[in-house]
Amino acid sequence: MVKKKDFSAGLPDPTPLIEDIISKYPRKVAKKRAKAMIANTPDEDQEIQANVRTIPGIITQRGCTYAGCKGVVLGPTRDIINLVHGPIGCSFYAWLTRRNQTRPETPTDENYMMYAFSTDMQDENIVFGGEVKLKQAIREAFELFKPKAIGVFSTCPVGLIGDDVHAVSREMKEELGINIFGFSCEGYRGVSQSAGHHIANNQVFKNVVGLNDRPRKSKFQLNLLGEYNIGGDAFELEALFEEVGIELISTFSGNSTIKSMEYAHTVDLNIVMCHRSINYIAEMMEEKYGIPWIKANFIGSEATAKTLRKIGEFFDDAELTAKIEEVIARESAKVKEVMDAIKPKTEGKLAMMFVGGSRAHHYQELFKELGVTTVSAGYEFAHRDDYEGRKVIPNIKIDADTRNIEEITVTKTENPELWREDLVEKKAALEKKGYEFSDYEGMMPEMTKNSLVIDDISHLETEKLIEFYKPDIFCAGIKEKYVVQKSGVPLKQLHSYDYGGPYTAFGGAINFFKEMERMLVTDVWKLVDTPWKSEPEIVGSMTINA
Numbered sequence: 001m002v003k004k005k006d007f008s009a010g011l012p013d014p015t016p017l018i019e020d021i022i023s024k025y026p027r028k029v030a031k032k033r034a035k036a037m038i039a040n041t042p043d044e045d046q047e048i049q050a051n052v053r054t055i056p057g058i059i060t061q062r063g064c065t066y067a068g069c070k071g072v073v074l075g076p077t078r079d080i081i082n083l084v085h086g087p088i089g090c091s092f093y094a095w096l097t098r099r100n101q102t103r104p105e106t107p108t109d110e111n112y113m114m115y116a117f118s119t120d121m122q123d124e125n126i127v128f129g130g131e132v133k134l135k136q137a138i139r140e141a142f143e144l145f146k147p148k149a150i151g152v153f154s155t156c157p158v159g160l161i162g163d164d165v166h167a168v169s170r171e172m173k174e175e176l177g178i179n180i181f182g183f184s185c186e187g188y189r190g191v192s193q194s195a196g197h198h199i200a201n202n203q204v205f206k207n208v209v210g211l212n213d214r215p216r217k218s219k220f221q222l223n224l225l226g227e228y229n230i231g232g233d234a235f236e237l238e239a240l241f242e243e244v245g246i247e248l249i250s251t252f253s254g255n256s257t258i259k260s261m262e263y264a265h266t267v268d269l270n271i272v273m274c275h276r277s278i279n280y281i282a283e284m285m286e287e288k289y290g291i292p293w294i295k296a297n298f299i300g301s302e303a304t305a306k307t308l309r310k311i312g313e314f315f316d317d318a319e320l321t322a323k324i325e326e327v328i329a330r331e332s333a334k335v336k337e338v339m340d341a342i343k344p345k346t347e348g349k350l351a352m353m354f355v356g357g358s359r360a361h362h363y364q365e366l367f368k369e370l371g372v373t374t375v376s377a378g379y380e381f382a383h384r385d386d387y388e389g390r391k392v393i394p395n396i397k398i399d400a401d402t403r404n405i406e407e408i409t410v411t412k413t414e415n416p417e418l419w420r421e422d423l424v425e426k427k428a429a430l431e432k433k434g435y436e437f438s439d440y441e442g443m444m445p446e447m448t449k450n451s452l453v454i455d456d457i458s459h460l461e462t463e464k465l466i467e468f469y470k471p472d473i474f475c476a477g478i479k480e481k482y483v484v485q486k487s488g489v490p491l492k493q494l495h496s497y498d499y500g501g502p503y504t505a506f507g508g509a510i511n512f513f514k515e516m517e518r519m520l521v522t523d524v525w526k527l528v529d530t531p532w533k534s535e536p537e538i539v540g541s542m543t544i545n546a
């Protein structure tokens with residue numbers, strides 16, 4: 001039975017644990033990994049190594065650039081055919097296994113999300129080129145579905161043989177008369193899926209945003225960026241905005257359509273959930289149209305209330321503010337009732353989370369509301385600003401991997417009707433009063449002293465952390481799930497939610513609390529005993545009949 005640790009007097013300094021971990025690595029690896037581990041001191045500026053290449057063989061959690069582009073950013077958009085140019089394995093890998101949900105407005109509306117479109121490249125295409133096959137696949141997809149848009153995604157072999165997905169897309173756009181554009185998102189192009197997010201942002205901004213100057217229909221209009229509708233998260237937020245009287249124009253990209261992204265530039269404000277995957281579009285929209293952005297967090301009831309109030313402050317409308325306060329008062333009371341019933345059973349438990357680019361930060365709010373301490377956390381694909389805050393962006397070294405991603409130049413729109421001088425002035429006035437725009441303070445300043453922050457955690461490090469902290473719950477993804485559970489620690493997937501959710505906003509907080517009660521208040525995990533504890537080596541025999 002696992003003996004739990006008591007950290008009620010504060011977390012221990014994790015430096016000896018870091019030293020123990022790196023002592024197990026070869027010298028060069030140890031030097032590199034040491035820079036990715038920080039004994040957190042929230043009041044000090046500490047530099048963590050992030051967004052650098054994974055050391056081969058350490059068993060990373062990361063995904064490839066193509067997965068970030070096709071699977072994460074474009075995958076949840078239902079009315080575009082996302083055609084993968086590559087072997088069928090790549091298509092299967094990004095075939096929406098993250099449980100993104102969508103809800104077409106009518107039963108006959110386009111929804112291609114359940115399909116996996118692929119050119120299914122074979123050996124002969126690798127040797128003689130695959131552009132002819134790609135053109136055939138685009139024509140076939142068009143004939144069958146008559147979509148309004150097709151996106152073409154490059155995989156590793158495509159980059160290696162040099163097929164030009166952009167030239168083919170241009171030619172097919174001309175021939176078929178619909179919007180077709182390509183993504184140079186070969187799996188190896190960046191250090192992780194983060195490069196794929198950036199590439200997706202660039203191409204969506206270049207080829208989609210701004211195509212339709214739809215006239216204003218509501219008094220308050222905003223876009224929700226970096227929300228991917230896992231387990232219905234975006235549905236919760238849509239209902240929340242509708243109730244308070246804000247029109248959600250487009251979500252990038254949970255429960256989204258390409259059609260809504262075309263007029264996403266007609267909003268008054270962009271709010272950014274997952275900072276890492278989508279801050280580029282927020283920046284570009286501000287550059288071109290003058291639309292400001294703020295960081296949002298709808299994970300946890302306090303965080304949701306804070307974000308709603310910040311949106312209310314931006315619009316500065318008495319009726320809207322009153323409605324926001326009414327919703328907060330009513331919904332917070334429901335959350336509190338559930339929290340008060342569960343918290344006495346979860347208080348003092350320990351959590352760890354190693355996920356994505358914002359979730360490892362946002363979910364700490366929910367655990368805090370249950371009295372659960374996050375002892376260690378880190379991201380799979382974050383950059384230094386996601387840990388230390390955007391203030392460090394000017395100091396981040398631009399390396400060859402970053403240069404591999406196309407840098408697009410965005411300039412102010414020449415259409416005076418689209419440039420929002422009113423918003424530029426509003427931003428300046430609010431900033432004078434201390435309102436923060438275009439900012440994200442990062443995860444580390446909000447974490448407890450002596451919590452252990454690790455970027456791109458390896459398998460060995462995962463095992464060592466479990467051994468040291470003996471956490472009550474580990475939040476990560478499917479790759480880690482069963483290894484962690486075999487150690488007697490429950491694992492909650494925060495990429496796909498293990499068929500649970502939604503977890504956003506007030507209703508989501510209640511769902512999460514109930515799920516945590518189920519996972520944390522049970523003795524079943526103490527009964528897990530692994531065979532390698534008593535029989536560390538499995539011995540087999542084989543008889544060969546000559």
Ligand code: SF4
Binds near residue numbers: 064089155157
């Ligand atoms: S790493 Fe390359 S081959 Fe593997 S899934 Fe990504 S694009 Fe496909």
